[in-house]
Amino acid sequence: MADVAREAGVSGQTVSRVANGKTNVDDATRERVLAAMRRVGYRPNSAARALRNGKFRSIGVIISALPTFGNSRTLDAIAAAVVAEGFSIILMPVTRPTQGEVTGAFGKLNEQSVDGVVILIEQHQLDQSEIELPHGLPVVVIDSSARYDYPVVDTDQADGAAQATRHLLDLGHRTVWHIAGPPQSYAAERRRKSWQATLEGAGREVPPVSTGDWTPESGYRAGQRLAADPAVTAVFAANDQMALGLLRALHEAGRSVPGEVSVVGFDDMDESACFWPPLTTIRQSFEAVGRHAVAALLAEIAADVEAGAPVTVPTELVVRASTAPPPE
Known part of the structure; x- marks a missing residue:
């Protein structure tokens, strides 16, 4: 740093400010210092800086090892938000969300x-009482219950499922069938319960639930059973990928969509607008979830306290060509 200071004709304190990303240096001086750093081959030592100020500018993410569309998109959003704040990210996959x-x-x-941790574990087990999150690091939890003292960020799963179900009822369908996600998924359970509550609140029959595993193949298998029942005129699938499998099963069975059966998904994947027919679905903002999670974690890190109310990111019904009134 002394070599850089001599080369740039500034004080060592000014070099330190530039090396640490401080803003109280004018642009011309900053450029002169950076040019001097390049000439003498100086690189700021992030490890030494971290030891000095107690901040490592690194965030850990504990994530389910089993990839899902939602987790992948949320992780992308977290990474983008972390990098934008000048932090690095370290991933730590877990195969099963047990205490150990x-x-x-x-x-x-x-x-x-790391300075803090984002927990992105979809499975229900994280909500069970035997899973206790260790203390000692700032933490934000995504897609889970709000029983923790840490900030929790999640899509409004219940409202999204209610919007999907109400849309089909408002079109005139007598009831709505449901292809649920895996029971160990917190998001899937929230969507299933909201679908059921919406039907019950409207005084409608609640059909038996078909259960998938988020994949198009599981939606196809459930769709084969549903397509064989002429009473089925409306189906809400818990994600767009299972809705894709359902559409294939309905097409193969000769049941037109939306002429005979209306279909709604959840996620609004980029591909959903190109399904045939284009899929009516619930849009959730993975980008907003990632931004809110990182913002909440950085606020914890800066204040060195556990705080923050749950953040619920709203959903939006996107109506396309896969839904219509039931056949006469």
Whole structure:
């Protein structure tokens, strides 16, 4: 740093400000210091800086090892928000969200010297009482219940499912069938319960639930059973991928969409507008969830306190050509 200061004709304190990204240096001086750094081959030592100020500018993410569309999109959004804030990101996949695995993941991230942790575990087990999150690091939880003291960020799963169900009822369908996601998924359970509550609130029959695993193949298998029942005129699938499999099964069975059966999905994948017919679905903003999660975590890190109310990101019904009134 002394070499850089001599080369740039500034004080060592000015070099330190530039190296640490401080804003109280005018642009011309900053450029002169940066040019001097390049000439003498100086690189700021992030490890030394972290030891000095206690901040590592690194965030850990504990994520389910089983990839899903929602987790992948949310992780992309988290990474973008983290990088925009000048932080790096360290991923720690867990195969099963048990107490041992979650605690072990925390321990490994502590060894990696992160400033905070985002937990992106879809499974219901995280909400069970035996899963206790270790203390000692700022934490934000995504897609889970709000029973923790940490900030929780989630899409409004219940309202999205209610919008989907009400849309089909408002079109005149007597009731709505449902292809649910896996029971261990918190999001899937929220959507299923909201679908059921919406039907019950409208005084409608609640049909038996078909259960899938988020994949088009599981939607196709459920769709084969539903297509064989002439009473089925409206189906809400818990994600767009299962809706895609359902559409194939209906087409193969000769049941037109939306002429005989209306279909609604959930997610609004980029491809959903190109399904045939284009899919009516519930749009959720993975980008907003990622931004809110990172903002909440950085606020915790800056204040060095556990705080923050749950953040619920709204959903939006996107009406396309896969829904219509029931046949006469």
